[in-house]
Amino acid sequence: MANRKEVQRAGILEVARLAGVSRQTVTRAMNDMPGISVETKRRVLEAAEELRYRPSRFGRELVQQSTQSLGLIVSDLANPYFSELASEVAKVAAANGWALVVVEKRPGPESGRAELRSLAGQVDAIIAYLDLAPHDIDGIFGNLPLVLLDTSEQTLDALSPSRPRGAVSIDLAPGLTDAVDHLLALGRKRIALVDIMYSTDESVRCGIFRELIRERGQEPTVIKVEVAEDDLHVGRRAVEVAFSAPEPPDAIIAFNDMSAFGVLKELRVRGLSVPETCCVIGIDGLKIGLFVDPELTTLRLDFAAFAQLAFDEAVQLSTTNVSSPLPQSRKRVFHELVVRQSG
Structure with missing residues (x-):
């Protein structure tokens, strides 16, 4: 041939x-x-x-069904966090007559680039969790309106100012402050935070936690766990590390709700009672937290409000002339402490 x-x-x-x-x-x-x-x-x-x-035939069909289409990029729809978020974005898109296309972009800067470029050619705006460098974001999405979710200030600052870009970030400080003060009011003396180790420096939540604990006259304990096959295993490994120490914690703030479920599991396996021996607090407010035993105390994110705010940003950007885009918009959402049985 x-x-x-x-x-x-x-x-x-x-x-x-x-x-x-x-x-x-x-x-x-x-x-x-x-x-x-x-x-x-x-x-x-x-x-x-x-x-x-x-x-493409797919692109034409989208246009025929709706004059506008929205892309949503998440890393793993099997993770309840992203599936709950996708559900809320789907609701708000449908309520406003937009078609929705959801794409998974697995962690890693080199993964999924072809899928992202394909999506960019099919939709009118995108809402996304991305782990790409700023120049890659601008290179792949060009002048397409893009709203980044929970990304770093460094990434936002490095994006081209001539592109239609927005951001909705999650400010952890108020929620973590409420969680720490709640645990201190319960008389907890050794509060630990579970942090997942990535190739970068420690997480934003870790820095906030250290400052909060030190301001309250205690020495912060951070349980650093390497990325595992899933967040449940992160939680179980965190308990293994924490309870091998001479003075194990009497309260654990998990990296997220999924890792908190792993913490609860491992504490039960070891015969340690919750919250008597150790309080457990998650972060996210997943619906499944009501169906574990004990019910999970958590910092709840309002997924509906998060989705609506991101959608509103995408609409605003998509109606702006690309030759004179709006100044980069940055909005914030916050967590609410929901006290249940685990702490």
Whole structure:
């Protein structure tokens, strides 16, 4: 069989660059939708012909069903945190007449790039959890409106100011303050935080926790656990480490609810009572926390409000002229301490 040079088909972003318009304008022109001038439509169609661009059938079907479509990027839909968030985003998108496309982007800067580029050519805006470097974010998504969830300030500061970008971050400080003060009021003397070790420095929650504990006259205890196959195993390993110490903790704030479930499991296996021997507090407020024994005390995130705020940001960005985008928007949400049986 003769060797043939593989030719990569041009995408919607290439057409948009050649025509000097947004990808949304390309979508309108290719689907004969209102809202663009005759001259702009001609320029788009000529660019598409020059690049031999052919819209995907999937993309055309999305446009026919809804004039606008939203992408959601999460790392693992099997994790209840992301599935609860996706459910709320789906509800708010449907209520506003937007189609929703959900993509999993597994952890690791090199994973899932092809899927992300494909998504960028199919939707009008994206809400995303991403672990990419700023230049990769701008390179993959270009002028597509993008709302980043719970990302670092360093990443936001490094993004191109000419791109339509927004962010909704989770401020852990108020919730952790309530959790620490609650445990101190219960008379707990040795409060520990479970922190997952990544290749970067310690987590934001770890820094907040250390400061809170020291401000209250105690020495912070942080149980650092390497990334395991899942967060349940992180919690179980944290208990193994904590209770091998000369003075084990009498309260544990887990990295999240899933790791808190692992903490509860391992404490029970060891015959240690909760909350009598050790209080346990999770972070996230997953619905399943009501169905473990004892019911989990947690810092609850309002997923519905989180999703609505992110969606509103995406809509605002998508209605902004890409030649003069809004100043980068940064919104915050907070946790609420919900006291149940575990602490």
